[in-house]
Amino acid sequence: MKYVDEYRDPDLGRALSGEILALVEPGRHYKFMEVCGGHTHSIYKYGVDDLLPSNVELVHGPGCPVCVIPMGRVDDGIALAHEEGVIFTCFGDMMRVPGSNGSLLEAKAAGADIRMVYSPLDALRIAKQNPDREVVFFAIGFETTAPSTALTLLRARAENVPNFSVMCSHVTIVPPLRALLESPDLRLDGFVGPGHVSTVVGARPFEFIPADYGKPIVVAGFEPLDILHAITMILRQLAEGRCEVENQYKRVVPYEGNQRALEVMAEVFELRPHFEWRGLGFISHSGLKLSEAYADLDAEKRFSVPGVRVADPKACQCGEVLKGVIKPWECKVFGTACTPERPIGTCMVSSEGACAAYYNYGRFAREREVV
Amino acid sequence: MIADQATVPSCDEHHCITCGDDGDPMTVVRVDADRGLALCADGDGARHTIETALVEPVSPGDLILVHAGTAIAALAPDDSEAAA
Numbered sequence: 194m195k196y197v198d199e200y201r202d203p204d205l206g207r208a209l210s211g212e213i214l215a216l217v218e219p220g221r222h223y224k225f226m227e228v229c230g231g232h233t234h235s236i237y238k239y240g241v242d243d244l245l246p247s248n249v250e251l252v253h254g255p256g257c258p259v260c261v262i263p264m265g266r267v268d269d270g271i272a273l274a275h276e277e278g279v280i281f282t283c284f285g286d287m288m289r290v291p292g293s294n295g296s297l298l299e300a301k302a303a304g305a306d307i308r309m310v311y312s313p314l315d316a317l318r319i320a321k322q323n324p325d326r327e328v329v330f331f332a333i334g335f336e337t338t339a340p341s342t343a344l345t346l347l348r349a350r351a352e353n354v355p356n357f358s359v360m361c362s363h364v365t366i367v368p369p370l371r372a373l374l375e376s377p378d379l380r381l382d383g384f385v386g387p388g389h390v391s392t393v394v395g396a397r398p399f400e401f402i403p404a405d406y407g408k409p410i411v412v413a414g415f416e417p418l419d420i421l422h423a424i425t426m427i428l429r430q431l432a433e434g435r436c437e438v439e440n441q442y443k444r445v446v447p448y449e450g451n452q453r454a455l456e457v458m459a460e461v462f463e464l465r466p467h468f469e470w471r472g473l474g475f476i477s478h479s480g481l482k483l484s485e486a487y488a489d490l491d492a493e494k495r496f497s498v499p500g501v502r503v504a505d506p507k508a509c510q511c512g513e514v515l516k517g518v519i520k521p522w523e524c525k526v527f528g529t530a531c532t533p534e535r536p537i538g539t540c541m542v543s544s545e546g547a548c549a550a551y552y553n554y555g556r557f558a559r560e561r562e563v564v
Numbered sequence: 565m566i567a568d569q570a571t572v573p574s575c576d577e578h579h580c581i582t583c584g585d586d587g588d589p590m591t592v593v594r595v596d597a598d599r600g601l602a603l604c605a606d607g608d609g610a611r612h613t614i615e616t617a618l619v620e621p622v623s624p625g626d627l628i629l630v631h632a633g634t635a636i637a638a639l640a641p642d643d644s645e646a647a648a
Binding site: 231284311312313314315334337338340341344345348388389392393444445451453454457 | 587600613617618629631632633634636639640
């Protein structure tokens with residue numbers, strides 16, 4: 194298949210692997226973070242890490258929106274789902290995220306009307322089909338997903354669908370990256386930047402990473418050769434003493450992003466002063482809520498939501514995993530008490546979560562073979 | 565009651581659409597310009613109703629990159645499979 198074959202070509206992969214080997218300085222340890230859960234998934238699905246020299250380490254970032262939803266937020270969703278007459282809609286993986294007293298899936302099993310949707314547009318359609326019910330959409334995701342929610346809210350307003358509302362838990366990518374870069378327990382040499390988030394926001398918002406922190410970032414696609422190519426580009430920057438934002442995914446990502454998407458987001462959303470991230474704590478201006486103009490479509494205003502903060506389970510080390518401080522298998526409950534079937538922590542829920550990616554692709558080994 | 569979590573569908577069998585920062589290439593089949601929607605076919609031929617406001621105008625035969633029911637980018641014809 195054209196392009197797929199080219200971006201998975203073993204010979205090209207070996208050539209890039211050789212180029213990487215030639216670019217690394219012996220004796221220097223390189224630590225790069227792939228921000229996006231999609232990259233984490235590709236790296237373990239295709240064994241990209243096995244093509245890297247032992248002194249090039251990939252750590253997994255916070256770019257999985259399911260993984261960063263705190264327990265209290267899940268509890269809020271479950272409380273909404275139990276409201277009289279409510280149909281609660283959400284993306285599939287969100288249903289398995291544990292709250293303090295079970296998941297949305299368990300709430301569904303207990304009788305709440307919770308339905309999986311593939312898009313907010315599907316949730317709006319359910320609202321139109323059920324005019325005597327209140328339909329709430331649990332909106333999660335980074336800037337890739339937020340425009341979809343924004344457009345659906347514009348549509349709900351234009352088509353006058355009064356029984357539709359949104360529980361907004363959208364997050365933004367830049368504040369957690371800044372928080373990670375400020376973290377004293379994490380030393381990084383560069384970033385593999387998120388691909389489709391950048392389709393919306395562009396590559397420009399990442400300019401603070403080289404400017405303020407002196408680290409290179411390369412926005413990358415999701416095929417194995419995309420990731421290897423991005424790592425090569427980061428290493429070349431380091432070898433040449435450069436430090437820039439580069440765009441490996443030019444075939445999809447415009448440097449300035451999608452202006453229409455940014456406009457609709459600005460119209461529908463505004464930044465929350467603080468938003469809690471699982472394992473990372475509260476991060477200023479990192480979450481979105483509905484703007485005043487759309488407050489009537491805000492489920493948290495239409496219904497009573499507990500809004501109680503719940504501490505993460507003590508055994509769970511999702512926070513350290515999300516910050517790349519420990520590898521998933523270094524968590525005490527990885528693969529034992531915490532598995533994809535019975536997750537304790539959110540990183541084990543979505544297949545893009547670092548723990549699930551390790552678990553599903555059999556990455557239990559503590560030692561890695563050297564290429 | 566405890567549900568059997570192993571049987572729950574993920575967003576699809578491979579990945580979560582939000583966490584995967586996912587983008588699916590689709591071909592526009594029919595356009596409803598008044599409503600800002602298009603009927604689109606994915607790589608398996610399955611039809612989906614897609615929001616097209618971010619990439620308008622679109623025409624039948626165009627290739628778009630879709631995330632959560634919304635087209636987030638227009639693709640040049642040769643980019644469709646590479647973007648997946």
